[in-house]
Amino acid sequence: MQSILPSVVSRLPVQPATRTFKRRSTIPLQQIALWRIESGVVRTLSWLEDGSTVTLSLCGAGDVVGKFLCAIDPYQIECLTDVEVTPLSPNEWHPDPAFLLERVQQAEEFMLIRSHRRVEEMLLKLLTWLSKKFGREVQHGHLIELRLTHQDLAEMLGTTRVTITRVLKQFEQQGIVQRLPNQVTLLQPEAIWHYEI
Structure with missing residues (x-):
C-alpha cells in the first residue's frame, strides 16, 4: 500500500505557486475554480445578448475570484493591470467571514452606483x-x-x-x-x- 501512494501522488497535476498575466489578458477558468490575487487588479464581467459588457466586481490583492464564486454565465476575469495570482482549490479555501461580508457589500455598492x-x-x-x-x-x-x-x-x-x-x-x-x-x-x-x- 505504501508503494502505491507515492506513484498516485506523483501523477496528480501540480499547479504552479503563482502565475502572471499581462494587462488586458483574461485569466483562464478551466480546471481552476478559484484564483487568489497576489498583486494587481482584475474585473469580473459578463455580457448581455446585445454584446454589451456588465462589470460584476473589481478586485485587488488579497481578493479571491473564480467561477466557483459566481452563478452568472457567461463569466470572465479580465486583468486591468499586470496581475499575479495563485490557483486555489475550493477544498483548500476557507474564507474568513469578513471576506464574504466585504464581497456582499461591494456588490451592493455597485448596484447602488448603477442605480442612479x-x-x-x-x-x-x-x-x-x-x-x-x-x-x-x-x-x-x-x-x-x-x-x-x-x-x-x-x-x-x-x-x-x-x-x-x-x-x-x-x-x-x-x-x-x-x-x-x-x-x-x-x-x-x-x-x-x-x-x-
Missing part, C-alpha cells in the same frame, strides 16, 4: 469608490492608482465612452477631478459635497 439615473451621479460615486479601494492620498485629494480608459468607465456604468469623456471634462472644469494621461485625481472631498446635480 444620471451619468454624472453614477460617475462621481464610482470615482469616489475607486479612490477608496484603489487610491492613495496626495496633496490635493485622492489619486486613483488604476489605469482605466474612458471605455472601461463607460462599461462599468452602462453608458458610452463619449458620455464619460464629456462628464469627466465637466468635472475637471468644476474642480472635482484633475486628469493626467491615464490618471485621475479626485480632489478634496469638500469639492464633491458641493457638487450639485
Whole structure:
C-alpha cells in the first residue's frame, strides 16, 4: 500500500505557486475554480445578448475570484493591470467571514452606483469608490492608482465612452477631478459635497 501512494501522488497535476498575466489578458477558468490575487487588479464581467459588457466586481490583492464564486454565465476575469495570482482549490479555501461580508457589500455598492439615473451621479460615486479601494492620498485629494480608459468607465456604468469623456471634462472644469494621461485625481472631498446635480 505504501508503494502505491507515492506513484498516485506523483501523477496528480501540480499547479504552479503563482502565475502572471499581462494587462488586458483574461485569466483562464478551466480546471481552476478559484484564483487568489497576489498583486494587481482584475474585473469580473459578463455580457448581455446585445454584446454589451456588465462589470460584476473589481478586485485587488488579497481578493479571491473564480467561477466557483459566481452563478452568472457567461463569466470572465479580465486583468486591468499586470496581475499575479495563485490557483486555489475550493477544498483548500476557507474564507474568513469578513471576506464574504466585504464581497456582499461591494456588490451592493455597485448596484447602488448603477442605480442612479444620471451619468454624472453614477460617475462621481464610482470615482469616489475607486479612490477608496484603489487610491492613495496626495496633496490635493485622492489619486486613483488604476489605469482605466474612458471605455472601461463607460462599461462599468452602462453608458458610452463619449458620455464619460464629456462628464469627466465637466468635472475637471468644476474642480472635482484633475486628469493626467491615464490618471485621475479626485480632489478634496469638500469639492464633491458641493457638487450639485
